[in-house]
Amino acid sequence: MALVYEAIQSVIVYFSSYSMVSIIFTVLAMVAGVMGYLYGPYWGVRRVPGPPIFPLVGHLPLMAKYGPDVFSVLAKQYGPIFRFHMGRQPLIIVADAELCKEVGIKKFKDFTNRSIPSPIAASPLHQKGLFFTKDPRWSTMRNTILSVYQPSHLASLVPTMQKYIESATENLHDSKEDIIFSNLSLKLATDVIGQAAFGVDFGLSKPKSDTESTRIVQDAQGSQSGEVSDFINQHIYSTTQLKMDLSGTMDWKVDRTNKKLIGRLDEIVSNRMKEKNRGSKDFLSQILSARESETAAKNVFSPDYISAVIKESMRFYIVSPLVARETSKEVEIGGYLLPKGTWVWLALGVLAKDPKNFPEPDKFKPGRFDPNCEEEKRRHPYALIPFGIGPRACVGQKFSIQEIKLSLIHLYRKYVFRHAPTMEKPLELEYGIVLNFKHGVKVTAVKRT
């Protein structure tokens, strides 16, 4: 009997110690899993210098402390290439013109793609566009799109651009309220893109009375202008709501808006496909014609003073301070070996405020771009790259510069502008995916006599 009792006892001890061991193992495995989840992405790039990491939030508290200057502050401390953690996701920040050249041009084939933040990874609409699309799909799409940005085609757009600029700026001096110039230029740019890209009049920049009288007039695509503005508002919502949210969740409203947008875009494209003599006035018609003639594309598409002022403005308020790229295989940059899949971000904003290339960087001095001045001659050729760099640089660069130049010429020929008394000083900025003005740029216009 005693023997049986002892045997049972030893079995109980065996099993209870077994379950203790298994609990310990389970807990250890869970801890290892959590540590792996939190620090796995860091491990491959741990040799790249960077500030100490706060658990879970990474370096986000530094962003709260230094605001938009955070990358300039860190570049001073850690050098031209450093690590910055958005939560657990490490970014390798490249803050030097020569290294940007290496990523964007010399080693481009290892950096063809952009890193995709999770809200975009969850959005098929954004992934289909040229900006985020990847690998061969990107090159086919880019080659087809580039044809519509040829100088001859851009030149043919001058009258369209002029028409919108003239109508939008006709009676600025009559305005009883301050003109929120940043809003006006956004509407103007969107209207020009609508006409140039889709052959559709969005009617956003027309002076109010005009817009009201044409509200019921059908636009070129048969949709009413109210509907078109609705479409654009959805588009603006969809793009401005893309936060750098790395939590893996996506705002359901963005998802819903994207679905509606896809519907609208499909509608515009299918209507245009039905048109026999669609001509080649707008980008959509050109791309559809290119698609019909090229099978590869078919599978993919479903220094004058003004120049100096434009360059200095784009340096001073750099629109897109960071450009996201990703390594497609193991690659060496700035003396560090980066594994495949590393997020490498080019810090165009740090470059633009680097006193090595732009002495007194916080002063607005268009003269620094005078081709005869020493500063211009000494400067690194890739010190100011507001449109990005290399084969993946902005396709809209020439289009934008043409529109900016035309707008400036028209505006300054007719008006003198003054800061409105209601405009804050210094201007308050909002930093998102692109730079924005918190309260708008407010001006009053005085007609030249």
Ligand code: HEM
């Ligand atoms: C002042 C105006 C603009 C600025 C500062 C700007 C800036 C940029 C930057 C920095 C990039 C990333 C480039 C890189 O990765 O190296 C980019 C890409 C792009 N931009 Fe712009 N852009 C502007 C206007 C436009 C316009 C008007 C269009 C269209 C008509 C446009 C279409 C694109 C596209 C499609 C890409 C993605 C190109 C690709 O991934 O192959 N941009 N832009």
